[in-house]
Amino acid sequence: MQHQAFAKPGQFYKGNLHTHCTASDGALDAGEVCRRYAEAGYDFLCMSDHFVGLYNYPVTDTTGLRTNRFTTILGAEVHSGRMANGEIWHIVAAGLPLDFAPSGQEDFQPNDSAETPAELARRCAEAGAFVAVAHPEWNGMTPEDARLIEAADAVEIYNHGCHVESDRGYGIAVWDTLLNEGWRVTACATDDAHFRGPDFFGGWVMVKAEANEPGALLAALKAGEYYATTGPEIHDFRIEDGHAVIECSPAERIIAVGQCAASKYDHGTGITRTELPLTGRFERSGWVRAAVQDTAGKRAWSNPIWFD
Ligand SMILES: [Zn+2]
């Protein structure tokens, strides 16, 4: 059984789903942001400006910035409600229409009269968006918080801006908790770039699609046909004869991760392939995912293979 991201036809496209420009609080205009990402070798970008009244509820129109080798997904980072600790919700929605209706959230102050985060996320998903709960570690999201967002496709398990600015870039614990509870939720890595500091080109997704076209990329994202990375490449991930077979760019550690405490690992120098037996705790696990770490400390994460 091969993970669908590797089994399906097409090729991997590199993209950043979480970016800001001068339409909200980013330092650079949309054209310059797209130019820099294209120049850095990205295939696509989602400009995800802060969808609040303060910025006139932007779904930043980047359609005119598409080229024959670089495309854009329209979207926003939407906000509303409050988490258990009082912080306002941040939810990335990649794939919104330009006329997506305002939420009633005027600024970044939690406002209980605005649309609830669950309703807002649902409305984003119904509009066709890939919905990811943003930077769980940065704003102290608990599993109880995350469970409210039933429309979430994904957890943002790496946010480069949060990593470099607050040492809280990850979200793996929230993701694994949801997986342990049976949620079919995937995981993305992003930049959340504002270009006011070194918050760019640090986390991205590799999406398997038949064309570098917004509809194909969104369908693949929503189907989990992608992986998240801060550097390493994952070339294959499959289950064969009771083993997780993982192929990747040269790594120091390749790890199969399963439900609760299940894991198997291979450590070495320049490893590009491993076969890890899915025994022991994996016999009680409903899923397995692949994780890769290189000598520079960069990491990549596949989405799970669910055993049913
Ligand atoms: Zn945010």
Ligand SMILES: [Zn+2]
């Ligand atoms: Zn953001």
